Amino acid sequence: MQNNHFINLVRKTIKYLRWYPFRKFIYLYQTQVRRCKCCNKIPVIVSLDKGDETKRCIRCLANLRYEVIADYIHSKYKATIKDMSVLELDFNSPLQTFLKDAKEYVTTYYSDKDKLGTIKDGVRCEDVTKLTFEDNKFDMIISSEVLEHVCDLKKAFKESARVLKPGAVHIFSVPAGTGNTFKRSDWIDGKLNHFVEPEYHYDPLDKNGCLVYWNFGDDLGTYFGDASYDLSIIKGPFGKDRKYLIVLKKRDI
Numbered sequence: 001m002q003n004n005h006f007i008n009l010v011r012k013t014i015k016y017l018r019w020y021p022f023r024k025f026i027y028l029y030q031t032q033v034r035r036c037k038c039c040n041k042i043p044v045i046v047s048l049d050k051g052d053e054t055k056r057c058i059r060c061l062a063n064l065r066y067e068v069i070a071d072y073i074h075s076k077y078k079a080t081i082k083d084m085s086v087l088e089l090d091f092n093s094p095l096q097t098f099l100k101d102a103k104e105y106v107t108t109y110y111s112d113k114d115k116l117g118t119i120k121d122g123v124r125c126e127d128v129t130k131l132t133f134e135d136n137k138f139d140m141i142i143s144s145e146v147l148e149h150v151c152d153l154k155k156a157f158k159e160s161a162r163v164l165k166p167g168a169v170h171i172f173s174v175p176a177g178t179g180n181t182f183k184r185s186d187w188i189d190g191k192l193n194h195f196v197e198p199e200y201h202y203d204p205l206d207k208n209g210c211l212v213y214w215n216f217g218d219d220l221g222t223y224f225g226d227a228s229y230d231l232s233i234i235k236g237p238f239g240k241d242r243k244y245l246i247v248l249k250k251r252d253i
Contacts, residue, residue: 027047027048027049027050027054028046028047028048029047030047030050030055031044031045031046031047032044032045032047032055033045036057036059036060036062036067037062037067037068037070037071037074038057038060038062038066038067038070038094038095038097038098039057039059039060039062039094039097039098040098041057041059041060043057043058043059043060044057044058045057045058046058050240051239051240051241052064052065052239052240052241052243053065053241057094060094060097061094062094062095064238064239064241064243065144065145065173065239065243065245066093066094066095066144068173068235068238068243068245069095069142069144069171069172069173069245070094070095070098072171072234072235072245073095073098073140073142073171074098077140081098081099081101081102082101082102082103083103083139084102084103084104084139084140085102085103085104085106085137085138085139085140086099086102086104086105086106086138086139086140086141086142087106087108087133087137087138087140087141087142087163088105088106088107088108088141088142088143089108089126089128089141089142089143089146090107090108090109090142090143090144090146091107091108091109091123092204093107093142093144095142099142106124107122107123107124108123108124108125108126109123109124109125109126109205110125110126110127110128110205111125111205116130116132117132128143128146128147128150128156128159128160129150129152129155129156129159130155130159131159131162131163133163134163135162135163136163136164136165136166137163137164137165138163138164138165138168139164139165139168140164140168140169140170140171141160141163141164141168141169141170141171141172142170142171142172143170143171143172143173144172144173145173145174145175145201146172147172147174147214148174148175148201148212148213148214148216149201149210149211149212149213150213150214151185151186151187151213153213153214153224154224154226157170157224157226157229157231157248158226158228158229160229160248160250161226161228161229161248161250161251162228164250165250166250166251166252166253167249167250167251167252168249168250169247169248169249169250170247170248171245171246171247172245172246172247172248173243173244173245173246174214174216174243174244174246175212175216175241175242175243175244176216176217176236176237176242176243176244177214177215177216177217178215178217179215179217180217180218180219180223181214181215181216181217181219181220181223181224182195182214182215182217183195183213183214183215184196184198184199184212184213184214184215185198185211185212185213186213196215198211198212199211199212200212216244218233220233220244220246221233227251227253228250228251228253229248229249229250229251230248230249230251231246231247231248232246232247232249233245233246234246234247
């Protein structure tokens with residue numbers, strides 16, 4: 001789980017081209033040189049497709065959704081991040097370029113082959129629906145394109161609220177669907193049922209990809225409502241790929 005950005009960029013390029021056979025190098029003309037909102041440098045933002053997912057900073061590997069998350073964190077928490085305890089549900093995130101300055105910065109991965117709480121190469125195995133951390137531990141949780149792959153999402157939100165301090169936040173991005181929020185697939189009596197055509201996203205830890213369980217609409221704040229937290233759409237749908245930036249805030253109760 002080592003983090004060599006150049007090698008990771010090459011690997012991601014190869015995997016994207018294999019995973020999405022219609023990606024073409026003709027989109028390289030959209031490559032830019034500009035300031036990256038994640039690493040705050042002025043690198044090349046290389047383009048491998050017409051969408052935002054494959055337009056990446058060659059320095060930190062951030063794409064648009066990570067830049068949007070970084071911009072929000074900078075605008076709200078830049079002065080206090082050094083005093084915060086942060087949990088990120090990603091072991092190789094471009095956000096680590098500045099989150100590593102936090103008082104505590106924990107990164108995680110998920111594998112059903114490893115015991116929860118196991119630490120490998122400094123990264124901790126966790127399941128967002130049953131976190132192994134104590135109550136009221138973190139000032140901030142961050143995830144990007146994770147929660148659409150969680151079957152019992154309300155349980156995941158309650159777990160986030162449990163391990164957050166009162167008033168603390170879980171900042172995350174998810175794909176914006178069409179219409180209202182609904183469940184695309186579900187496990188019923190031990191059998192996986194698909195209510196619409198199943199969709200899988202690229203997963204660096206699984207060549208088969210990761211199943212999408214949820215279609216998110218503008219009503220998600222009320223759909224997943226709970227007494228322990230508030231859910232707010234901060235931005236979106238944004239970008240060509242249509243994403244939401246959402247904040248779960250633990251209530252002061």
